[in-house]
Amino acid sequence: LDIICDMMIHVGFEDDDRYDRMRRFEWMDIDRIQSARCMVVGAGALGNEVIKDMVLAGFKRITVVDMDGIVPSNLSRCLFFRETDVKVSGKAKIVAKRGMELDPSCSITGIHSNVEDVVDWDYDLIIGCVDNLKARMHVNAHAYHHGVPFIDGAIDGFIGKVQVIVPGGPCLECTLNRTHVELMEMRFTCTGNGEAFVPKKASDITTASIIAAIQVREALKLMSDKQELCIRDILYYDGMSGNMGIYTVPVSTSCPNHRCVDESDNNSEEHG
Ligand SMILES: [Zn+2]
Structure with a gap:
């Protein structure tokens, strides 16, 4: 009986x-993982799932950036959004607020802004959840030049992709x-002053949650200093x-990011 009691107490x-x-x-x-300073760019379908998984997995210091407001078509894929949020709130602020409801010991800052206007790139990890190549390339260049690991996720219908980019x-x-x-180039030609052209694609929660989960799983490995366990380099x-x-x-050899790093650093390491 003592042993059973001990086990019960222990459990x-x-x-x-x-x-x-x-x-x-x-x-x-x-x-x-708890102390890592992370930025999530994009608070749509992928961003919602990424923040949910990050909060549950123990990430405590998160900044989320998105310039969009919430519309009814987001509600089929975004667990943090409510009908009452539609046309009232920005995605980033709502994801931050509801993410902290999931775990009040988390600090999540929502920045309602275009990623091009972000000035602070001093993070331990950046997770990309954007829906367009222009924003993706912007984050890629800044992450690379600041030496911050970047886990990019992309979805297109039932197809998804995760790329793990390390210095x-x-x-x-x-x-x-x-x-x-x-x-x-088409985006640039179709873009007016700050108005991005983003073609609407098929998108559902199942693909978003799978790709987001893989992104956060890679984040857990990277922040545990287990880069050797990470996807190298792209998962389709x-x-x-x-x-x-x-x-x-x-x-x-034609990528401008490495040329700049090599010129300034002259000490580029082999990947892995
Ligand atoms: Zn490159």
């Missing part, structure tokens, strides 16, 4: 720790092909077939 004690089950991953550094390794711009450049997911594949990419 109760363990269950008092919010992160007990996560501490059972021997490689996971919960203290570091010294290939960046997003290394993977740009002619189609991407044409898309970006096809939700129609259920297939997933990992593709490595080289640093592109």
Whole structure:
């Protein structure tokens, strides 16, 4: 009976720790995850899921940036948004507020702004949840030049992609092909003063939550100093077939990001 009582007390004690089950991953550094300063760019379908997973997984210091307001078509994919938020609030502020309701010990700052206007890039990690190439390239360049790891997520219908970019390794711009450049040029031509042209694509919660979960899982590895466990470099997911594949990419000799880093640093490290 004493043994059973001891076990019951012991079990109760363990269950008092919010992160007990996560501490059972021997490689996971919960203290570091809690102290990591993270920026999430984009508070739409991916951003909602990323913030949810980050808060539940123990990230405590998060800044979320988005310039958009909430519209009814967001409600099918964004767990933090309510009908009463529509046309009243900005996405970033609402995600910050509701994320802190999930865990009041978190500090989440919502910045209602275009990412091009962000001046502080002093973070331990940046997670990209944007829906357009122009913003993605902006974040990529700033993350790279500030030496901040960047986990970019993208969804298009049932297709998703996650790229893990670490200092010294290939960046997003290394993977740009002619189609991407044409898309970006089209955006610039169609863009008025601050008005971005974003074609509406099919999007659903299942693909968003899978890709966001993979992004946060990579964040857990990176912030636990386990870069060797991370996706190298790109994960593609096809939700129609259920297939997933990992593709490595080289640093592109024509990518301007590495030229600048090499010139200023002259000490670029091999990826991995
Ligand atoms: Zn590059």
